Amino acid sequence: MDLSTVLAALDSVVLDRIADGRFERKSGAPSWWHALVDEPSGSIQPLVISDVFPFLSAFLPDAERAWSSAVPSPIASELWTQTDAARNEIHLEATAARVDDSAVLVIARNDQAFFGRQLLLQRARELRLTHDALMREIEREDILLHTIVHDLAAPLHSIMGSLSLLRALDLPPAAGRWTEIAVQAAARQRQLIQGILHVFVAEQSGAETIPPGGVELLRAMERAVSEREPVARQRQVTLAMHPTGSFRIAADETRLLRVLTNLVDNAIRHSPPGKQVSMTAVAEDGSVQLSIDDEGSGVSPDMLPNLFQKLARDPRGGGTGLGLYFCRITVELWGGGIGYEPRPSGGARFWIRLPIAATGRDDRAQKVDHG
């Protein structure tokens, strides 16, 4: 059996480097060789190998190491593809080895390795491109949806203004009742629209919106209490603050206030009349934990797995299903966390933990009593 013919049948060709750096074919020529190499029939001419196979100009420095190493060990190239005159793609790989004292280069056609690898990479890349395209589509649809929601809010201001003026008139009792229902429905709609828009802004925002030096937590707590005081009074719920110090935390003031009012609103909504909602801030290991406690019935165990997910609605009613989700993504964006735990004495405790801003605590020793 002629080994040279066997090699050609295996789509491989063996080349030997000669003194001037060119290569001579030492085995039979497979069909692809004739398609790529301009070789006069019946004669084997030395070749400047990188002229025929440009890819090898990148491989030859590695091959040189195999040929000159004291401990000869074959080195294989990556796959490459060349196109012949008939536009057939030929997938090749090269192996350099030292055999006796010869620098040998074996070039082999390897369609199997090429297509196997292509199948895998093609699939992975198609999935990646599809995923990215879907994400872009979702983002575009999100922006469109929120533009629509935002536009829906504009006529609502007029509706609410007109209803408020109507309510101020001396209306017959039935008309007054209907007006009140309309005002409350419009207020709920406004709350829902604001919730959707706040979530959208939080989802699109980056942590870079945090001002240098952060925000004074105590001031944000005071503002949240003062804003929600009328609602609490209406429901006969008392608001109390028990801060243990004044801290500057890594947050954006406007969104922190939204987080706090969401949590306070939640607590008020689930508090029976005559009960108290209290806020406490405690510093611990470079962060501050702010707890909002109520004396209601606590969160149902069924709700717990999805409590901070989008549109997780409390079966007891009220809320948009967006408030706690907004709180979670906002504090997580700032490197913080949020959680819930039932209070031993009954009721719910929601807490957020946020890092203390780089400027740190205003006055760690000072006790502040605003309760």
Next chain:
Amino acid sequence: MITKVTKLKVCMIGATGVGKTSLVGRLVHSIFSETYRTTIGVQIEAYEMHRGNHKVQLIIWDLSGEDEFQSVQPAYVSGSAGYLLVVDGTRRETVDTGRTLEERVRHAAGNVPFVAVVNKADLVASWEMRPADLEPLRKRASGVVETSARSGVGVREAFELLVGAILTRMSPQWT
């Protein structure tokens, strides 16, 4: 009459799926396929251009796209006379990849000319890219060309611009 023949190695560089192989297919074979076919390793193509009495033989190294699965090997761009840096107008993140690659190629191949190609001009309504996104590349590139491998718009111009920049650098009398 051809008086001079110059052989140039040029590379196609860019993120995955920007259309590098399609641009080469459009230039060399005047074809375009709607089917995405990922490039494995390197695909070598040859193309001839004429500038007056001079013949330029382009050896085009179409490199596999840069992504989390494969990265551009410095050895492949070494010795290039220039390259096309291809980005996809519909995917803004491909500019970031392009900028990273441009730095890497400059390190491996030296300060050779390149042309920034914004491909998929046929999908311009879906472009995410803003002119400002290209500013850093525009400052360094020999030119920025909008192309469509699908329609052929801008493809030849991009290669000609690159060849012109390479030849000018090699010998000003070429221009």
